[in-house]
Amino acid sequence: MADDAQHAPTLHGDPPAAASPQGLADRNALAAVAVERTRMPMVVSDPRQPDNPIVLANRAFLELTGYSADEVIGRNCRFLQGEGTSAETIDAIRTAMLEERDFEAEILNYRKDGSAFWNRLNLSPVHDEAGQLLYVFGSQIDVTELRKVQELEASEHRLLKEVDHRALNVLAVVGGIVRLSRSDEPVRYARAIQQRVAVLANAHTLLAERGWQEVSLEHIIRQQMNGPRLEQVALSGPELMVSAIAVQPLALVIHELVDNAQNHGALSVPGGRVEVSWDRGSEYGAFELIWREFGGPTPPLAPQIGFGTAMIAGMIERQLRGRIDRDWVDHGLCIKLTAPGTFEPAPA
Known part of the structure; x- marks a missing residue:
């Protein structure tokens, strides 16, 4: 020098x-x-x-x-x-x-x-x-410290956008719950709203515990399985991870399927049973879920009760941009749900 x-x-x-x-x-x-x-x-x-x-x-x-x-x-x-x-x-x-x-x-x-x-x-x-x-x-x-500040600001900005996105998603789901819940009796209407909001809250807690990361589909289904006849339900399918944004709508859909089956379908009678299977769809990130009921009420009675058609269709079609197909066959109700961009490959 x-x-x-x-x-x-x-x-x-x-x-x-x-x-x-x-x-x-x-x-x-x-x-x-x-x-x-x-x-x-x-x-x-x-x-x-x-x-x-x-x-x-x-x-x-x-x-x-x-x-x-x-x-x-x-x-x-x-x-x-x-x-x-x-x-x-x-x-x-x-x-x-x-x-x-x-x-x-x-x-x-x-x-x-x-x-x-x-x-x-x-x-x-x-x-x-x-x-x-x-x-x-x-x-x-x-400029090390300056970059740290800039990265922190960028991270905070991304976090705020994510919080805003999550809040809007939750509000959209809540709006769907209120709009699609139906009952002529105020008490039954309030109970239906409370049950569905509780499902949403439980799914939110699950996401928070997982750091708002993906959750396995089987975990979501099992979280909604409650009641005296759960031994009548069989689950099968590969491990699929549901994206965070789809967890709450899917939880509501599964809740509705379980609730309807327990009150009006195959799980409302001792001899009934339900098979739930899922797999990846033809498009990357898509899923297919099939809900089959056996030994439930006879087909003519079920359409009059409805099986939560509006709620399930609203979550699948409006929230997840998917499709729902339902059919009555000899053994009972069969529902097929499909939605794009919902799953990621399970971690190795």
């Missing part, structure tokens, strides 16, 4: 906008002193030498990187690079130097002790009056 004007490199370029004759004569020495004493980390490299080594580094640069002057002078600046340094940024620096043009970028560098820091790097070629490249002037700013 240069300690006085005698060891300063001869820098060329446009003269200062305002300078005395003596100032012009001393400009090289003054430039070296300015580089040395500024608080901004700075280096000067010599591209005329093999591998473009550093020929001057100020004290601020040494303090930033943790290296001594002897460990810096004569080396190419790449010693600051490490495992996490972007190869794309390195290529961009190399291209800018070959084209002898100014360059600015943020790059992940490493100190002597191995600690990483984000470096806002500015490189500027220095030419003589004839246009020949003499030196490359580089300044560095440690």
